[in-house]
Amino acid sequence: MLKRIYPMKPVISVQHIYKSFGKLPVLKDVSFEVLPGQVVVLLGPSGSGKTTLLRCLNNLVSLDQGRIQIAGSEITPEAKEADMQFLRRKIGMVSQSFNLWPHKTVIENIIEAPMRVLGMNRDEAVKEARKLLGQVELEDKEAEYPQNLSGGQQQRVAIARALALKPEILLLDEITSALDPELVGSVLRTIKLLAKSGQSMVVVTHYLSFAMQIADKILFLDGGTLAQQSSPSDFIYAQPDQRIREFIKNIPARSQEINVYEGHAEFQAYQLGTLKRFPDGSSKNVVGSSGDRWFEAMGEHYEQYEKTRIEKKISWRMIMYEESSLDRDLRLRHPELNEYRLIPNNLENPANFYVIKEVVVIQIFGKPGDEPAVIEINNPDVAKSYQNYFNLLWEQSTPVK
Amino acid sequence: MYQWNWGILFSYLPVFIEGALVTLEVTFVVVCAGTLLGVLLAFLKRSDNVVISFLIKLYIQLFRALPTLVLLIWIFYVTPIFTGWHMSPFIAASITLSLHLAAFVAETVRAGFESIPRGQYESGLALGMSSAQVTLRIMTPQAIRNILPNLIGLYITELKNSSLASVIAVGELLHRSNILISETFRPLEVYTAVAAMYLTMILPLIYLAHLAERHFGRSDAQKNLSNEAGN
Numbered sequence: 001m002l003k004r005i006y007p008m009k010p011v012i013s014v015q016h017i018y019k020s021f022g023k024l025p026v027l028k029d030v031s032f033e034v035l036p037g038q039v040v041v042l043l044g045p046s047g048s049g050k051t052t053l054l055r056c057l058n059n060l061v062s063l064d065q066g067r068i069q070i071a072g073s074e075i076t077p078e079a080k081e082a083d084m085q086f087l088r089r090k091i092g093m094v095s096q097s098f099n100l101w102p103h104k105t106v107i108e109n110i111i112e113a114p115m116r117v118l119g120m121n122r123d124e125a126v127k128e129a130r131k132l133l134g135q136v137e138l139e140d141k142e143a144e145y146p147q148n149l150s151g152g153q154q155q156r157v158a159i160a161r162a163l164a165l166k167p168e169i170l171l172l173d174e175i176t177s178a179l180d181p182e183l184v185g186s187v188l189r190t191i192k193l194l195a196k197s198g199q200s201m202v203v204v205t206h207y208l209s210f211a212m213q214i215a216d217k218i219l220f221l222d223g224g225t226l227a228q229q230s231s232p233s234d235f236i237y238a239q240p241d242q243r244i245r246e247f248i249k250n251i252p253a254r255s256q257e258i259n260v261y262e263g264h265a266e267f268q269a270y271q272l273g274t275l276k277r278f279p280d281g282s283s284k285n286v287v288g289s290s291g292d293r294w295f296e297a298m299g300e301h302y303e304q305y306e307k308t309r310i311e312k313k314i315s316w317r318m319i320m321y322e323e324s325s326l327d328r329d330l331r332l333r334h335p336e337l338n339e340y341r342l343i344p345n346n347l348e349n350p351a352n353f354y355v356i357k358e359v360v361v362i363q364i365f366g367k368p369g370d371e372p373a374v375i376e377i378n379n380p381d382v383a384k385s386y387q388n389y390f391n392l393l394w395e396q397s398t399p400v401k
Numbered sequence: 402m403y404q405w406n407w408g409i410l411f412s413y414l415p416v417f418i419e420g421a422l423v424t425l426e427v428t429f430v431v432v433c434a435g436t437l438l439g440v441l442l443a444f445l446k447r448s449d450n451v452v453i454s455f456l457i458k459l460y461i462q463l464f465r466a467l468p469t470l471v472l473l474i475w476i477f478y479v480t481p482i483f484t485g486w487h488m489s490p491f492i493a494a495s496i497t498l499s500l501h502l503a504a505f506v507a508e509t510v511r512a513g514f515e516s517i518p519r520g521q522y523e524s525g526l527a528l529g530m531s532s533a534q535v536t537l538r539i540m541t542p543q544a545i546r547n548i549l550p551n552l553i554g555l556y557i558t559e560l561k562n563s564s565l566a567s568v569i570a571v572g573e574l575l576h577r578s579n580i581l582i583s584e585t586f587r588p589l590e591v592y593t594a595v596a597a598m599y600l601t602m603i604l605p606l607i608y609l610a611h612l613a614e615r616h617f618g619r620s621d622a623q624k625n626l627s628n629e630a631g632n
Contacts, residue, residue, distance in 0.1 A: 058527055082531075085529050085530070085531055088526065089528070093524075099518070099521055099524035103543055112530075112538065113528035113529060116538065117529040158524075
C-alpha cells in the first residue's frame with residue numbers, strides 16, 4: 001500500500017472525553033488523534049460507544065468532560081449550539097439511515113447546505129453537485145426523489161451531500177449496515193476512492209475486511225473505553241488481547257463484504273480477493289464458512305488466474321493452519337506451493353485475503369468442518385502485482401443488481 | 402297524511418342563504434383563529450419551560466375532553482359573571498369553537514412533526530444549518546404533508562359544530578331555520594333543507610381532504626418505505 005507522509009498537526013485531537021446518558025456511562029476517558037489524510041476506523045462490540053463517540057465529534061452529542069480539537073475549532077462541555085454551526089460545515093457526516101430529505105430531489109438534497117450555509121448561488125451549487133454526483137456514479141439521478149432510489153444509491157447521495165461542503169473531515173457511521181449485501185459494494189468503493197484521495201475520515205463499521213483496506217489506524221472501543229489503538233495488520237495478526245481475538249472471530253458473516261460479479265457466477269471476488277464457489281442463490285457467507293479448494297471454486301477463471309500468476313512470476317508460499325486431507329491433496333498436486341508450512345498458533349480464521357504490509361494472503365477453504373488454509377506471498381513486488389490484478393478484476397466487473 | 406310543501410323553501414330562500422353565510426362566517430373565523438392558536442400552542446408545548454408546557458398540556462386535555470356544547474354554554478353564561486364582559490353570541494361561539502379547534506390542531510401539529518424521524522433534523526444540523534433553517538426548510542414541508550389532511554377533517558368538524566351556536570341564538574343556519582319553523586310550522590321541509598345545505602357546504606371539503614390524503618398519502622407511503630430501509 002502507498003505510504004502517506006503526514007504533517008504532524010492532528011486534524012482531530014480528542015482529549016479525555018467522558019459522556020453518560022443519565023446514569024449510564026457511555027464514554028470513559030477516551031483520547032486519540034487523527035492526522036490529516038488519515039482514516040481511523042472505530043471497531044467494537046455493540047453498545048461500546050462507537051456511534052456516540054462519532055457524534056461527539058460534531059457535538060450532536062454534547063460532552064460531559066474533556067475536550068475535542070477538531071478542524072481548527074474546539075468542542076467543550078460548555079459548547080453553545082449556535083457556535084457549532086461553523087464547526088459542522090467543516091465536518092461531513094453520513095449515517096446508517098441516509099436521512100435524505102424525501103420532499104427534495106437528489107440535487108436539491110445536495111445543494112441545500114451549500115446554498116443555505118455557505119451562501120453559494122444556485123447555479124454554482126448545482127454545478128458542484130453534478131460533479132459530486134459524477135463522483136458517486138449517479139449523474140443520471142439528479143431529478144429523482146430519494147424514495148425512488150435503491151438503498152445503495154441513497155447512501156451515495158448522502159455521501160455526496162456531505163461532501164458538498166468540502167469537509168475537512170468525514171464521519172461515517174455504519175453507512176452500510178442498512179443496505180442489502182449486494183448494494184454494499186458500490187458504497188464501499190466510493191469510500192475507498194475517497195480514502196485514496198486523502199480525505200480524513202473517522203469510520204464506524206462492522207466490515208472487518210473493509211476496515212483493513214482503508215484504515216490507517218484501528219481504534220477498538222470496549223465498554224466506553226479505548227481498549228486498543230493499533231495498525232490494521234497488528235490488529236489482525238498480532239492481536240495480543242484474547243477478548244479482541246474473540247470479537248474478530250465472532251464478527252457475523254453477514255457483516256462481511258460481498259460482491260457478486262456478472263460473468264463470475266462461479267465465485268465471488270472483491271478487491272482483495274475472497275475466492276469461493278458461488279452457485280446461484282447459495283450462501284453469501286464467506287468468513288468462517290467452508291467451501292472448495294480455491295482453484296476449483298474459480299472454475300473456468302482459474303486458467304486466466306494461473307496465466308496471470310505465471311506471467312507475473314508470482315511464487316506462492318502456502319501457510320496452513322491445519323492440514324486437512326483436501327489441503328494435503330492440493331499441496332501434493334501443486335508443487336508450486338513451494339514454501340509450505342503449518343502455522344502452529346492458529347489465529348482462528350481472521351480473514352480471507354489481505355494485502356497488508358506488502359504481504360498477500362489468500363485464504364482457501366477445505367470441506368465443511370475443515371480449518372481454512374492460507375496462501376501467503378511475501379515478495380512486495382509480487383504482492384503488488386497481485387493487488388493490481390485484483391483491482392483490475394474489480395474495475396472490470398459490474399455488481400449484479 | 403302529511404302534505405309536503407316544498408314550495409315554501411323557495412319563498413324563504415334568502416333566510417337559508419343568510420343562515421348559511423353566518424355559518425360559513427363563524428367557521429371561517431374559527432378556522433383562522435383556531436389554527437393560529439393551535440400552531441402556537443404546539444410550538445410552545447415543546448418549550449423547555451416546564452410550567453408553560455404543563456399548562457398547555459392541561460388546556461389541550463381539557464378542551465378535548467369537555468363536550469363542545471357545555472363549553473359554549475359555560476363561556477357564554479359564566480364568563481360575564483367573572484369578567485363583567487357581555488360578549489355577543491357570535492363572539493362567544495367564535496371564541497369557544499376556536500379554543501376547541503386549537504386544542505385539536507395543537508395535537509395534530511405536534512404529531513405531524515413528531516412523526517418525522519429525528520435523523521431528518523440531525524442531518525440538517527450536521528450540515529451546519531441552524532435549528533431555525535432546519536425547522537423551516539426540512540421539517541415543516543414534511544410535517545405539512547402529514548398534517549394537512551387531518552386539518553381539513555378538523556375544519557369539517559368545526560363547521561358542523563357551528564350549529565351548536567344556535568343554542569345561544571347566533572343567527573346561523575340552524576337557528577334561523579328554527580325560527581322559520583315556528584313561523585311556518587313546516588319542520589320536515591325546513592330541516593331537510595338544512596341537512597341539504599350542510600351537505601352542500603361540507604361535501605367540497607370532504608373532497609378536498611380526500612385529494613390531500615391521496616396526494617400526500619402516497620408520499621407518506623414512500624417515506625415510510627425509505628424509513629424502513631433506514632432502520
